[in-house]
Amino acid sequence: MAFNLMGGRIPALTSRVAMLRSGRQLLATGVTSSSYRLATAHTFTTNVVSGNRGSEEGTGPHRPRLVIFDKDGTLICFHSMWSPWAEETAARLVQSSGLSVTDKIFKVLGYCSTSRKCHVGALAELPHPVIQERMTEMLVGEGLSLGTAKKCVTSGWVTIPEDISANTTVTIGDVPGMLKKLHKAGVLTAICTSDCRANTEDFLLRYQMSHLVDFVLCGNDKENVPKPAADNAYLLCEQASVAPHEAVVIGDTPADTGMGFNAKLGMTFGVLTGVGVESDLYEADFIVETVHDAVDNVLRCTQGLPVDEGTVKRVRPPPPTDRPKSTGLLRKSGGKLKSASRSISTLADRVF
Numbered sequence: 001m002a003f004n005l006m007g008g009r010i011p012a013l014t015s016r017v018a019m020l021r022s023g024r025q026l027l028a029t030g031v032t033s034s035s036y037r038l039a040t041a042h043t044f045t046t047n048v049v050s051g052n053r054g055s056e057e058g059t060g061p062h063r064p065r066l067v068i069f070d071k072d073g074t075l076i077c078f079h080s081m082w083s084p085w086a087e088e089t090a091a092r093l094v095q096s097s098g099l100s101v102t103d104k105i106f107k108v109l110g111y112c113s114t115s116r117k118c119h120v121g122a123l124a125e126l127p128h129p130v131i132q133e134r135m136t137e138m139l140v141g142e143g144l145s146l147g148t149a150k151k152c153v154t155s156g157w158v159t160i161p162e163d164i165s166a167n168t169t170v171t172i173g174d175v176p177g178m179l180k181k182l183h184k185a186g187v188l189t190a191i192c193t194s195d196c197r198a199n200t201e202d203f204l205l206r207y208q209m210s211h212l213v214d215f216v217l218c219g220n221d222k223e224n225v226p227k228p229a230a231d232n233a234y235l236l237c238e239q240a241s242v243a244p245h246e247a248v249v250i251g252d253t254p255a256d257t258g259m260g261f262n263a264k265l266g267m268t269f270g271v272l273t274g275v276g277v278e279s280d281l282y283e284a285d286f287i288v289e290t291v292h293d294a295v296d297n298v299l300r301c302t303q304g305l306p307v308d309e310g311t312v313k314r315v316r317p318p319p320p321t322d323r324p325k326s327t328g329l330l331r332k333s334g335g336k337l338k339s340a341s342r343s344i345s346t347l348a349d350r351v352f
Contacts, residue, residue, distance in 0.1 A: 063302045064187055064266060065242040067295070068233060070251030071193035071200060073274020074291050077170040078124065078252070079117045085158075086111040086123065092156035093135065097149075099142055108134050110275075117275075124275040125255040127194045127219025127226055132157060171207060172273050173292050179212035182295065185302045190215035190236045194255070197221060215239055228258025228283075233265060250294045252276045257284040267301075269294035278314060287314040 072078045090105040106113055109131070110121020118124055122131045132153050139149035182189055189212065193200055197218040204210045217224060217232050225231035237244050248267045249260035252274025260268030261283035270281030273290050281287055286307065288294050293311040300308060 073252035096152040096156040194219040227255035230263035233263035
């Protein structure tokens with residue numbers, strides 16, 4: 001269940017169909033034409049952002065009204081939090097199963113024990129229930145019965161222990177101050193994370209940020225459809241009463257940037273503080289070093305100013321000829337394949 005931390009629990013939409021229909025209706029409002037122009041697909045000019053994107057003639061330019069943040073790797077250091085967890089979880093699963101499968105556990109998670117860092121993979125992109133299913137499949141492949149494998153995973157799986165969360169969670173810069181700047185500018189904020197709700201709310205309380213985040217959607221919430229599907233972005237836009245082209249997503253994985261791309265949000269920023277490198281984040285409109293660079297540019301856009309080319313490492317280039325149709329690890333929900341690909345529009349059709 002998504003939460004409005006300023007006003008309690010967000011009412012669920014009557015059905016997923018209703019939510020997707022509302023998302024399509026919002027998308028239909030002004031996503032086909034734009035006077036925001038990018039000089040070229042590869043270089044900035046002082047007119048990267050100008051004019052009126054997607055609004056009806058005479059109503060004035062749209063401005064960013066909602067920023068959707070990923071959590072781990074974007075707002076907090078992914079490795080400081082999840083590397084200890086990966087090692088502890090592996091030890092517990094080895095103990096519960098009686099099998100010497102540490103390396104295979106790390107492979108499922110997407111964790112490198114040599115560098116003690118996670119890379120793009122299950123732990124970085126998928127909700128824990130899905131990772132548990134994959135871990136169960138691995139144990140079955142090692143000879144355990146399905147029932148025994150499930151019991152081993154259940155008994156060996158823990159959320160972030162209190163000592164790890166308290167001692168190793170490190171925010172990326174002054175996150176509370178950054179959120180305050182957005183609120184001062186009249187921009188709503190949301191977190192969309194694959195992590196569970198308990199960990200997410202603990203993080204917000206620990207850093208006294210609950211009042212600074214308007215909406216939260218977590219990996220174990222009933223309404224969650226795993227990124228990079230567009231569903232979560234549509235749901236958050238619906239709850240915030242903004243059109244998708246008035247929303248921005250900021251994240252560090254292909255799942256994050258893929259969600260922004262698939263939902264045709266106004267801007268999608270990839271940040272390099274988490275597990276993704278530039279080549280992983282090719283569905284982002286802009287690549288920047290940190291979430292603060294992204295937010296600074298969002299604030300510029302609220303004032304009708306262009307994106308600051310000095311802070312941007314890369315603008316999304318035309319797709320490679322061998323570009324896969326979709327990114328991320330999960331495109332399925334309820335047994336039906338989520339449509340995650342669409343024809344590539346020019347960046348001028350998508351940027352504020």
